[in-house]
Amino acid sequence: MAPAQPKAAAKPSEPPAGGVKKAKVGKPRNYDLGCGVVRFSKTKMFHKKNVYNSGSGTVPDFDPAYALDSVILVSCSILTPVQFSFSIPVQTSNSDSCPAFNFNTATGYGSNLYEDKAKYKFIGKKNPKAPKAKKPVVVVKKIGGDNNGGTRTVLIKKRRAFYPTQDKVPKRSHHKTFSKHVRRIRKNLIPGTVCILLAGRHAGKRVVLVGVLPSGLLLVTGPFAVNSCPLRRISQRYVIGTSTRVDLGDFKLPEHLNDAYFKKNKKSTKRSVKRKQGEDIFASKKEKYVPSEQRKADQKLVDEAVIAAIGKRDDKKVLRGYLRSAFGLRSSQFPHRMRF
Amino acid sequence: MPFARYVEPGRVALVADGPLKGKLVSIVDVIDQTRALVDGPGSGVPRQQIRLNQLHLTKFRLKFPFTAPTRVVRKAWTNAELNEKWADSQWAKKLANKEKRAQMTDYDRFKLTSARVKRNRARTAAFKTLKSKAARSGIFGKNKIPKKVVKKPRTKKASTQKKTPAKK
Numbered sequence: 001m002a003p004a005q006p007k008a009a010a011k012p013s014e015p016p017a018g019g020v021k022k023a024k025v026g027k028p029r030n031y032d033l034g035c036g037v038v039r040f041s042k043t044k045m046f047h048k049k050n051v052y053n054s055g056s057g058t059v060p061d062f063d064p065a066y067a068l069d070s071v072i073l074v075s076c077s078i079l080t081p082v083q084f085s086f087s088i089p090v091q092t093s094n095s096d097s098c099p100a101f102n103f104n105t106a107t108g109y110g111s112n113l114y115e116d117k118a119k120y121k122f123i124g125k126k127n128p129k130a131p132k133a134k135k136p137v138v139v140v141k142k143i144g145g146d147n148n149g150g151t152r153t154v155l156i157k158k159r160r161a162f163y164p165t166q167d168k169v170p171k172r173s174h175h176k177t178f179s180k181h182v183r184r185i186r187k188n189l190i191p192g193t194v195c196i197l198l199a200g201r202h203a204g205k206r207v208v209l210v211g212v213l214p215s216g217l218l219l220v221t222g223p224f225a226v227n228s229c230p231l232r233r234i235s236q237r238y239v240i241g242t243s244t245r246v247d248l249g250d251f252k253l254p255e256h257l258n259d260a261y262f263k264k265n266k267k268s269t270k271r272s273v274k275r276k277q278g279e280d281i282f283a284s285k286k287e288k289y290v291p292s293e294q295r296k297a298d299q300k301l302v303d304e305a306v307i308a309a310i311g312k313r314d315d316k317k318v319l320r321g322y323l324r325s326a327f328g329l330r331s332s333q334f335p336h337r338m339r340f
Numbered sequence: 341m342p343f344a345r346y347v348e349p350g351r352v353a354l355v356a357d358g359p360l361k362g363k364l365v366s367i368v369d370v371i372d373q374t375r376a377l378v379d380g381p382g383s384g385v386p387r388q389q390i391r392l393n394q395l396h397l398t399k400f401r402l403k404f405p406f407t408a409p410t411r412v413v414r415k416a417w418t419n420a421e422l423n424e425k426w427a428d429s430q431w432a433k434k435l436a437n438k439e440k441r442a443q444m445t446d447y448d449r450f451k452l453t454s455a456r457v458k459r460n461r462a463r464t465a466a467f468k469t470l471k472s473k474a475a476r477s478g479i480f481g482k483n484k485i486p487k488k489v490v491k492k493p494r495t496k497k498a499s500t501q502k503k504t505p506a507k508k
Contacts, residue, residue, distance in 0.1 A: 196446070206446075244447040322450045340446045 183216030188241040192248040192309070195220060196327045196340070199238035202229045204326040208246055208306050209239075211253045219257065223303040226323045230291070231299050233262050242340040244322070247312070251305040257298060345397040347376060349407070352400035352422060354431075357393075360385055362435075364426055365395070366417065369407045377407075381414035382423055400425065461494060 029048060030040045040048065138153045189195070193209045197220070207220040207229050218236055222229030274280070291299075310316050310323075329335065345351065351367045363385050369377035371389055378395075379387040387410055402416040417423075426432050444452065474480060 194447070240446075242446045244445065318451060318454070319447075321454065322447055325450060327446070337442075338446075339443065 181216075183212075183214070185212050185216065185218075186236055186241060188243070189218060189236055189239070190245065191251075192246045194242045194244040194246065194323065196240040196242065197229070197234060197238065198240060200232075200234060202227075202232070203238075204328065205229050206242075206323050206325065206327060207232075208323070209241070210248075210302055210306070211257075213259050213262075215259045217259070219253070221299070221302050221306060222323070223306045224299055225303060225307070226320060231257070231262075231295075231302055233259070240327075240335075240340050244319075246306065246309045246319075248305060248309050251309075254298065254301065257302075345399065347392060347395075347397065348401075350402040350404055350416070352398045352402060352426075353378070353395040354398055355385075355390065355394055356396045358390070360390070360394075364398075364422070365390070366402050366413055367395075368413065379410055379413045381410050382417040398426070398429075398431065465494075 030038060030045050032038055136156065138155055140151050140153050143150060143152050189209060189212070191209055191211050195207055195209050195218070197203050197205050197207055202222075205222065205227050207222050207227070209218055210221050210231070211219045213219055213233065215233075216236070217233040218239060219231065219233055220229070220239075221231045224230050310319055313319060347367060347370055349367060349369065353365055353367060355361055355363045355365060363380055364383045365378040365380040365385050367376045368379050368387065371377055374392055375389050376392055376395070377387065378390050379385065400420070400422060402413070402420055402422065404412050404416040408416075
C-alpha cells in the first residue's frame with residue numbers, strides 16, 4: 001500500500017492532486033508517518049479531496065479546529081496499520097530520526113503533528129524476550145537393584161500405547177433427533193378443553209384435556225366414571241379440540257405423571273426375557289392389563305378435580321351427557337366445514 | 341306457467357355470489373342480457389353493475405322510475421319498509437337459520453340433538469295415547485280393543501326444550 005522507501009515529512013508546499021489556482025495556505029492532510037506508512041491511503045485521500053472540492057469549487061480556509069477534530073477522529077483508524085508495523089523490524093537509513101511513535105501525542109497535536117512529532121522511535125528497537133522456563137519432559141528416577149544402572153530417565157507424559165489403524169467414527173451429537181425437537185401444541189388445546197379423540201381404542205369419545213407432557217403428547221381423561229376413558233396420552237394429531245372448556249382452576253398435575261409413567265413395559269414379551277425365565281419363547285401369552293394401585297390412585301386424583309370443575313357449571317348435567325356421548329358424523333356433515 | 345318475477349327496474353334481488361353475497365339490491369337498469377345496474381341504499385351496496393347470474397330475484401318490487409338516482413331508490417326502499425319485510429319473509433328466515441346452524445359448535449349440536457330426542461319422544465307418546473284411545477273408541481273398526489295398562493312414556497315433559505331449530 002505504501003512505497004517501500006520511507007519519506008521524511010511531506011513538504012507543505014507540495015500542491016494537492018486536484019490542482020489549485022490559489023497559493024496553498026493550509027498544510028497537506030496526508031503525510032508520511034515513517035517506515036513507508038502514509039497517514040491516509042490513496043483511496044481515502046481521493047474521497048477527502050472530492051468532499052472538499054464538491055462545495056464551492058475553491059479550497060476553503062483552513063480551520064484548525066476542524067483539523068484537530070479530524071485528526072482525533074482518524075487516529076483510531078490509523079492505529080491498526082501502525083501497530084502492525086511494530087512487529088516488522090524495518091531497516092531504514094534514518095532510523096535515528098524516527099523516534100517511537102507516541103499515540104497520545106499524535107492524537108493531541110493538530111497542525112504541526114506531521115512535521116516533528118511523527119517520528120518513529122521504535123525502528124531498530126528490540127524488545128528483549130523474557131526467557132521462558134522450559135517444562136521438563138523427562139524425570140530421572142532412582143532404581144533399586146544392583147544390575148539396573150541405578151537411575152532411569154522416564155517420560156513424564158507417557159506415550160500412547162495404542163495406535164489405531166482406523167479412525168474412530170465420531171459421534172454426531174449435534175444432530176437434531178426427534179427427542180430434541182421443539183414441541184408446539186395447538187393454541188386451542190389448553191388444559192380443561194373438551195377434545196374428541198380420533199384414534200386409538202377410545203376413538204370418538206369426548207374427553208377432557210388435563211395437561212401436555214414434555215414429549216408433546218396430550219394427557220387426557222374421560223373422566224373415567226363418565227365415559228370410561230382412563231388417564232391416557234395421545235398425540236394432538238389425533239384429537240379435535242372443541243371450544244367447550246372446563247375451568248380446572250389452579251389444578252396442577254402431579255410431578256410423577258410424566259412420560260416414563262405411561263410407558264408400557266414391553267420387556268415381558270421379549271424373547272430374551274422369556275428365555276431367562278424359562279418360558280416358551282414362541283408362546284404368545286396374553287397378559288391381561290390390570291391397572292396398578294398407583295394408577296388407580298392417580299386416576300382418582302385427576303378425575304376428582306375434573307368432575308368438581310364440571311360440577312361447578314350451570315350446565316353440568318348436559319355437559320356430563322355430552323362427555324358420555326360419542327362423536328360421529330351424520331349425512332352431509334363435513335368436519336372441515338364444521339365448527340367445534 | 342308464466343314467470344312471475346322479472347329482471348325489471350325496481351325488482352329486489354338477493355346477491356347469491358361474489359363479494360356482495362347475501363346483500364339485498366334493487367335493479368335500477370338493465371344493461372344487457374347478462375348485466376344489470378343495481379343499487380342498495382338500504383343494505384349498504386353502492387350503485388354498480390352486476391351479472392344477472394349472481395342475482396336471485398325476490399318477490400319484492402320497489403316503485404321508482406327507470407334509472408332513478410340513489411336518492412329516489414332510498415326513498416322507495418324506506419317507504420316500502422323493505423328491510424323489515426325481507427327479514428320477515430320465509431326466505432330470509434331460512435337463510436338466518438342456515439347461518440345459525442353453521443355457527444353451532446360441537447356442544448351446541450349435542451344439545452340440539454338431545455332436545456330433538458326429547459321432543460320426538462314426547463310427540464310419539466302423545467301420538468300413541470291418541471291412537472290407543474281411538475282404537476278403543478272404535479274409530480279404526482268395529483272391534484273394540486280392551487283397555488290396557490299403558491306404559492308410562494320414558495320422557496319428562498318437553499318443558500326443558502332448548503334452542504329448538506326452525507326445522508320441524
